Amino acid sequence: KERFERFGRAIVGKKILLGSYGSGNTMVFISGRVAEKAPEIIESWNFEEIWKSTPATIDEYENWIARVSGSVSDFQIDLAAEQGLPNFYLSGIREDGYREYEHQK
Numbered sequence: 001k002e003r004f005e006r007f008g009r010a011i012v013g014k015k016i017l018l019g020s021y022g023s024g025n026t027m028v029f030i031s032g033r034v035a036e037k038a039p040e041i042i043e044s045w046n047f048e049e050i051w052k053s054t055p056a057t058i059d060e061y062e063n064w065i066a067r068v069s070g071s072v073s074d075f076q077i078d079l080a081a082e083q084g085l086p087n088f089y090l091s092g093i094r095e096d097g098y099r100e101y102e103h104q105k
Helices: 002-011 038-043 047-052 058-068 074-082
Strands: 015-022 026-033 087-093 099-104
Touching: 002 038
Parallel strands: none
Antiparallel strands: 015 026, 087 099
16 A cells, blocks of 8 residues: 555556465466556555455355356456456366466457
């Protein structure tokens, strides 16, 4: 939040590196650039509520994954299309828990 307040719209186009550590001792790094509409999206976040949230139980997490696995929201598709970005989506979860993503042309 502090960085966004300091940089504002200057974050658009900045290169970022995202790291994700998952089950099975797997870590993935993905680089990208901050999209044009990112500031508006970030401004809509309620950081106070986010920081107050409680960790999910394993059952809650697995129920959430079961609902969203393999799906991409219309919002994500529209946002990627507006930015001229290719569509990447979660294509499956292997037996070892590794999430596989594919590119939709």
